[in-house]
Amino acid sequence: MAGKKQKSQAWIDARRRFRLTHAQVQMARELGMNPGKLGKLDNHDQEPWKMPLPLYIERLYLKRFGREQPNVVLSIEEKVRRAEEKQALKREAKALRRQTEMEECK
Numbered sequence: 001m002a003g004k005k006q007k008s009q010a011w012i013d014a015r016r017r018f019r020l021t022h023a024q025v026q027m028a029r030e031l032g033m034n035p036g037k038l039g040k041l042d043n044h045d046q047e048p049w050k051m052p053l054p055l056y057i058e059r060l061y062l063k064r065f066g067r068e069q070p071n072v073v074l075s076i077e078e079k080v081r082r083a084e085e086k087q088a089l090k091r092e093a094k095a096l097r098r099q100t101e102m103e104e105c106k
Helices: 002-018 022-031 035-042 053-065 076-105
Strands: none
Touching: 002 022, 002 035, 002 076, 022 053, 035 053
């Protein structure tokens, strides 16, 4: 679980650093971008021929998926919270299964 939290934290940090919206972060994730390497794509101040990162992400997403943004936009924090809830439900179901199996064995 620590690996998932570190990946999520990297996206949260990238969102703050590059001033991205939740939708743009989700688009970048769906495109398979690495949050640690977004700085290479963003330096449009030093290289004027480069497009600003938020616009670049939106353009790539439109080109690949044929729509301007995802149908359902979730923040990273919301995604993490939902994943934790899902995992807790799985744990409860597993504990219940084990409990019923132990009762059947008696």
